[in-house]
Structures are given as C-alpha cells and as structure tokens.
Amino acid sequence: xxxxxxxxxxxxxxxxxxxxxxxxxxxxxxxxxxxxxxxxxxxxxxxxxxxxxxxxxxxxxxxxxxxxxxxxxxxxxxxxxxxxxxxxxxxxxxxxxxxxxxxxxxxxxxxxxxxxxxxxxxxxxxxxxxxxxxxxxxxxxxxxxxxxxxxxxxxxxxxxxxxxxxxxxxxxxxxxxxxxxxxxxxxxxxxxxxxxxxxxxxxxxxxxxxxxxxxxxxxxxxxxxxxxxxxxxxxxxxxxxxxxxxxxxxxxxxxxxxxxxxxxxxxxxxxxxxxxxxxxxxxxxxxxxxxxxxxxxxxxxxxxxxxxxxxxxxxxxxxxxxxxxxxxxxxxxxxxxxxxxxxxxxxxxxxxxxxxxxxxxxxxxxxxxxxxxxxxxxxxxxxxxxxxxxxxxxxxxxxxxxxxxxxxxxxxxxxxxxxxxxxxxxxxxxxxxxxxxxxxxxxxxxxxxxxxxxxxxxxxxxxxxxxxxxxxxxxxxxxxxxxxxxxxxxxxxxxxxxxxxxx
Numbered sequence: 001x002x003x004x005x006x007x008x009x010x011x012x013x014x015x016x017x018x019x020x021x022x023x024x025x026x027x028x029x030x031x032x033x034x035x036x037x038x039x040x041x042x043x044x045x046x047x048x049x050x051x052x053x054x055x056x057x058x059x060x061x062x063x064x065x066x067x068x069x070x071x072x073x074x075x076x077x078x079x080x081x082x083x084x085x086x087x088x089x090x091x092x093x094x095x096x097x098x099x100x101x102x103x104x105x106x107x108x109x110x111x112x113x114x115x116x117x118x119x120x121x122x123x124x125x126x127x128x129x130x131x132x133x134x135x136x137x138x139x140x141x142x143x144x145x146x147x148x149x150x151x152x153x154x155x156x157x158x159x160x161x162x163x164x165x166x167x168x169x170x171x172x173x174x175x176x177x178x179x180x181x182x183x184x185x186x187x188x189x190x191x192x193x194x195x196x197x198x199x200x201x202x203x204x205x206x207x208x209x210x211x212x213x214x215x216x217x218x219x220x221x222x223x224x225x226x227x228x229x230x231x232x233x234x235x236x237x238x239x240x241x242x243x244x245x246x247x248x249x250x251x252x253x254x255x256x257x258x259x260x261x262x263x264x265x266x267x268x269x270x271x272x273x274x275x276x277x278x279x280x281x282x283x284x285x286x287x288x289x290x291x292x293x294x295x296x297x298x299x300x301x302x303x304x305x306x307x308x309x310x311x312x313x314x315x316x317x318x319x320x321x322x323x324x325x326x327x328x329x330x331x332x333x334x335x336x337x338x339x340x341x342x343x344x345x346x347x348x349x350x351x352x353x354x355x356x357x358x359x360x361x362x363x364x365x366x367x368x369x370x371x372x373x374x375x376x377x378x379x380x381x382x383x384x385x386x387x388x389x390x391x392x393x394x395x396x397x398x399x400x401x402x403x404x405x406x407x408x409x410x411x412x413x414x415x416x417x418x419x420x421x422x423x424x425x426x427x428x429x430x431x432x433x434x435x436x437x438x439x440x441x442x443x444x445x446x447x448x449x450x451x452x453x454x455x456x457x458x459x460x461x462x463x464x465x466x467x468x469x470x471x472x473x474x475x476x477x478x479x480x481x482x483x484x485x486x487x488x489x490x491x492x493x494x495x496x497x498x499x500x501x502x503x
Contacts, residue, residue, distance in 0.1 A: 033140055036133030039119045040064045043100070043130055046115055052106040052444065054434060055451035056479045057095040060156050063142075065134035066092040067099055069479055071295055073159040074494045075234055083233035085150065086143065091234075092157070093138050100134070101127040101428065105435045106443050162482040162490060163468040171466020180467055180485045181375040187355075188380070191404055195382035199395075199409025206415075207400075209259045211266055211287055212393075214419040215249035221390060222250045223341030226304060235302040236295055241426070248291040248422050251306050251335045251343065254393050254413065255420070258400035263314045263329075266420055269433045269446045278438070279455055280328055280446055282313040287420035290432040292478065296336060297494045299503075303344065306335045307478070309351065309432075310420070316401055323460040328453055328475050329403050333396065336497065345501060346385050346394065348405050349491055352458075352473050353481035356491070359385035359408060360501055367502045376487030379500040386410050425478070434477075451480030 044064060047053050057067035072091055079085040104112065104127035112123040121129040142149055225247060229237035239247065257264055266289075267282035289308045296303050309332045317325035330351025338344040346359040358381045360366065371378035385394065386409060395413075397406045425432030433446035448454050450470065458473030465472065467485045481491035489496070 030140070033137060035119075036137055037064070039115075039133055040130060040137075042115055042118060043104070043126070046107060046111045047103045048449070050107055050111055051449050052103055053449035054099040054102045054445060055447060055449060055477050056434070057099060058160050059096075060092070060153070062156060063092075063153055065096055065137045066153070066157075067095040068092060068157045068159050069095060070159040070490060070492045071297075071494045073157055074297060076154050076157050079154070081233065087233035087236075089138060089142055089153070091236075093134060096134055097131045098426075098431070100130045102431050102434045102445065103127075104130065105429055106445055108442060161488070162470070162480055163488050164470060165468060167465060168468040171468070173466055173468065176466040177375065177486045180464065181377075184377060184486065191406075192382050194397075194406045197407070199397075199407050200411050207259055208397075208415070209257050209265065210413045210415055210417040211255040211257065211420045212413065212417040213249060213252035213254075213289075213422055215245075215252065215422050217250055217391060217393070218246065221341075222246050223337075226337055226339070226341030231302075237302065237304055239293065239304075241424075244291075244293045244426075245422070245424065247293070247304070247337075248306055248308075248424070251337075252289065252291075252308060252393070252422060253333055254395040254417070255310065256395055256397045256413075257403075258398065260400040261316065263312055263316045264400045264403070265312065266310050267313060268423075269311055269328075269436060271436055271438050271444060271446075273439050278444075280453055282311045282328060284313065287418060288423050289420055290425050291422050292425040292432070294478075294492065295494070296497060298336075298344070298498050298501075301339060303339070304337050306337070308333045308335075308422075309478070311351075312403055315403065318401065321459070323463065324402070324458055324473060326456055326458045326473070328456045330475050331398065331403055331405070332481075332491075343385070343388065345497055346408075348396075349481060349483055350403070351453075351475040353469070353476055353483045353491060354473070355404065356380065356483040356489070357382055357405065358500075359383065361385050361387055363503050364501050365503075366500060369500050371487055377484040377489070383408075447477040451477035453477075 041064065057069045060066045060068050072088065075088055079088055112126050115126055116123040119129065142153060225239065225243050226237060229239055231237055259265060262284050265284040266287040267284035268286040268288045270281055270283050271278055272281045289310045292307045294305045294307055296305055309330060312329040314327050315325045315329040332349050332351060334347050336344045343361050345361060345364055347357060349356045358379050360381065362384055366379065366381045369378055388410065392410050394408055395411060396408050398404065399406050423432065429435055435443045436446055438444055446453055452471055453475035456475040457471050460473045461471050464485060469482045479492055483489045483491050
C-alpha cells in the first residue's frame with residue numbers, strides 16, 4: 001500500500017512526503033510509532049516500485065501493519081465475545097507478518113540496502129524490523145488505543161472482490177454473459193460423462209502416470225488431531241506445524257494422469273531465462289504439491305481445510321487459435337474436514353479459478369440455491385465422493401492436455417506409481433511458490449503483485465474480459481480465485497458450503 005504522507009507527531013520529525021489528513025484516532029502518536037510508520041511506508045513503496053507485492057492477503061487502508069482475507073473479514077461484525085477482537089487482530093497481524101517476510105526476501109538487494117540505511121537496520125533483518133514495528137503498532141494503536149480506532153479498523157477490514165465491475169459495465173455484461181452461460185453448459189455436456197461410470201472398472205491405460213504422496217499415511221489415522229485441537233476465541237482449531245504436516249499427508253490424493261508429453265507431468269515451479277527473458281517454468285523431475293491449511297465456516301462452526309496445488313509445464317496449444325492453451329497449468333484440490341476430522345466435502349478448480357466442482361460425502365447433500373433458477377453458475381456436483389476406509393486415499397483421474405478432472409474414486413493403483421512431495425506454503429524461504437530463487441541470484445514470487453503468474457495469459461482473455469475477471473485463464477495465487485464467469489463466486493468464500501450444502 002502506498003502512502004503520500006508521513007506522520008507528523010513532533011516539531012522535529014521531518015516531513016518525508018506530501019500532506020494528507022491524519023486519521024483522528026492517530027492524532028498524537030508517540031515518536032516510536034512515527035518511526036515505525038515511516039519504515040512500513042518506505043517498505044511498501046519499495047515493494048510497489050519493484051512489483052514484488054504479495055497478493056495472498058489484502059492490505060488494510062490506514063493500518064499498514066495488518067492484512068485481511070475473506071475468511072477473517074467474515075468475522076468483522078462478530079467480535080463482541082471475550083477475546084474475539086484480540087484473536088481477530090492477531091490473525092490480521094500474522095497475515096501481514098508473513099507477507100512482509102516474503103516481500104522483503106523478494107526485494108532486490110540494493111532496495112533492501114537502501115531501506116536498511118535509512119532506518120538503521122541490517123538488509124537481512126528488514127522483515128524482522130518491519131514486523132517488530134507491526135507488533136508495536138498493533139499494541140499501541142489498536143489494543144491499547146481508543147475504541148474509535150477499533151471501529152475504524154472494523155470498517156476498513158474488507159476483503160477485495162476479484163471481479164471488476166467497470167469491465168462488466170463497459171462490456172455490456174447483461175448481454176455478453178449469455179454467451180458464457182451457453183459455453184458453460186456445452187462444457188458440462190462434453191466433460192461430465194465419465195463421472196457417471198463405475199470408477200473401479202476403468203483401469204488406467206499404459207499411458208497413465210500414477211502419482212502417490214511420498215509422505216506415509218499413519219496407521220491409526222489423524223482424525224483425532226482435529227477432535228483434540230484447542231480452539232481460539234474465534235473458534236479456529238489450532239495445530240502445530242507437525243500436526244499440519246500429518247494432516248496434509250493423511251488426506252493427500254493419488255493422481256492418475258493421462259500422459260501424452262511432459263506437459264502432463266507434475267513438477268515444481270522455478271524461474272528460468274529463455275532468450276534473455278525471465279519466465280516461469282515447471283521442473284518435472286521434482287513432482288510436488290504445495291499444501292496449505294485454511295479454514296471455512298459451516299453450520300456455525302469453523303472447519304479446517306487442506307489445499308493441494310499441483311503444476312504442469314503447460315496446457316499445450318491445440319492449434320494457432322486455441323483459446324485455452326498456454327504456458328503453465330495448475331490444478332487445486334481441497335479437502336474440508338468435519339468436526340470429527342473426517343472429510344465432509346471435496347472440491348476442485350484449476351489454478352485459473354475455472355471448472356469449479358464439488359464432491360460431498362454422504363450424508364452431506366446439495367440443497368437448492370438461487371442460482372438454480374437463473375443463468376448464474378450454480379455449484380456443480382458431478383457425483384458424491386466415497387467415504388474413506390482406514391488406509392484409503394481419494395484417486396483423481398486427470399485428462400491429458402486439458403488436465404480436466406475426469407473422475408474420482410478409491411482403488412489400489414493399477415501400475416507402479418511415481419511419488420510426489422508435499423511442500424508447505426509456510427516453509428521459508430520459498431513459502432510455497434511465493435519466493436523462488438532467480439537464475440542470476442535474488443528471489444521473486446511465482447506470482448505477480450495482483451496474484452497472476454506472469455506469461456500464463458490465454459487467448460480467451462480477449463473474448464471473456466466483459467465478464468469482469470482480470471486476464472481470464474491465467475494462473476493465480478491462493479486468495480485471488482474468482483470461480484464463476486456468470487454470477488460471482490470466490491474459491492475462498494468462507495460461507496461457500498454453508499450456502500449450498502446441508503447434512
């Protein structure tokens with residue numbers, strides 16, 4: 001977030017920028033707060049200037065030491081219970097702290113050295129200094145500040161929409177969405193047939209590569225971890241890093257991928273130089289899935305979710321006018337666990353946010369939603385998912401080229417499997433794909449400052465732009481997935497399942 005002002009609190013504090021109105025709740029900030037605000041402001045300006053901002057959570061206007069996502073924004077009017085506000089702001093602070101570690105890592109060395117010189121810190125300790133400031137500002141300006149500061153924060157803590165209404169307005173959305181609705185209906189007719197067949201009877205062909213997670217599944221299961229997890233004041237179950245890794249290993253799927261070329265093989269993201277140009281690429285010698293723990297809200301409870309993201313080198317072009325093909329392709333699988341630590345529902349999208357499908361586990365069922373009565377994209381349920389017995393994993397069959405999810409079920413692999421590694425999005429220095437090494441030194445996120453993977457644009461952006469999504473078909477960062485062209489839906493909507501499913 002850029003600011004065009006510095007905070008003037010004492011006559012001898014130098015003005016470092018142009019003047020704007022100071023929020024009334026910050027009328028008399030102490031010197032330490034002013035110095036911290038200057039550091040955070042300078043850092044944010046450097047991050048913006050070098051296009052290394054992290055889009056996983058949004059900055060909060062006038063509170064540059066806090067960030068917000070859709071899940072936390074859903075609590076902003078439910079903070080009256082004892083400890084709820086403190087729990088909420090601690091999570092906002094955590095989002096900013098992780099993002100600053102990533103952004104500082106991705107800043108060029110000369111930018112870090114310049115910031116460090118101005119603020120009397122070490123270039124390698126820039127994130128630490130910024131986060132100490134963030135902790136101080138949280139304490140002095142929010143937790144110990146006046147009630148009007150809390151009110152201002154609640155008003156400002158709004159997660160952004162990833163739909164551009166101005167595009168829909170100038171693109172005559174009420175008319176252009178008709179073509180999108182027809183195209184979506186045609187895609188369903190052409191691609192949902194395999195879900196109606198017997199999964200066990202469809203053995204993989206010789207051209208299918210089977211990937212199983214390298215992490216072993218615990219014999220006794222890990223559902224007890226969820227049942228025993230302590231809960232925060234907001235109701236979030238709390239897990240250690242080791243417990244998150246155990247949960248991720250237990251519910252990781254088996255991928256059965258029809259394979260025609262290396263573009264259909266799983267791999268790990270990296271940056272490479274091609275003809276002098278820096279480009280994102282996928283190393284198929286290192287099959288991997290990025291894992292993350294997130295949360296949703298269902299029937300008045302907070303439930304944990306495990307998210308697995310895998311990458312392919314490309315969706316290979318099928319001709320000069322292929323609207324969907326291009327560099328890099330990704331697939332995202334999500335497992336929502338119930339209060340007993342058992343899968344409640346699975347859902348999947350591609351990394352562009354496209355092809356959202358839901359697979360509830362009985363007794364969970366789809367219920368009518370308003371979108372069923374109009375042209376908007378209603379939650380799509382091709383089939384129910386099986387309930388897993390101890391030691392079983394969900395198998396996902398993906399198509400060659402398109403990497404569409406063709407079917408799912410449970411069975412033993414019918415061929416000698418390959419393995420893929422599970423890589424946490426919280427592990428530094430890479431943080432998943434958010435800080436990867438560059439060929440010439442330094443680091444950069446796999447994602448651009450708006451959350452889009454550079455150079456993954458598709459030709460469909462020229463036909464679908466009136467629907468209001470930036471660069472339709474391009475690969476995206478977690479937290480930035482709009483999943484409906486007709487209507488509006490975000491993949492990380494905390495009430496996504498509450499609206500369309502019931503037990």
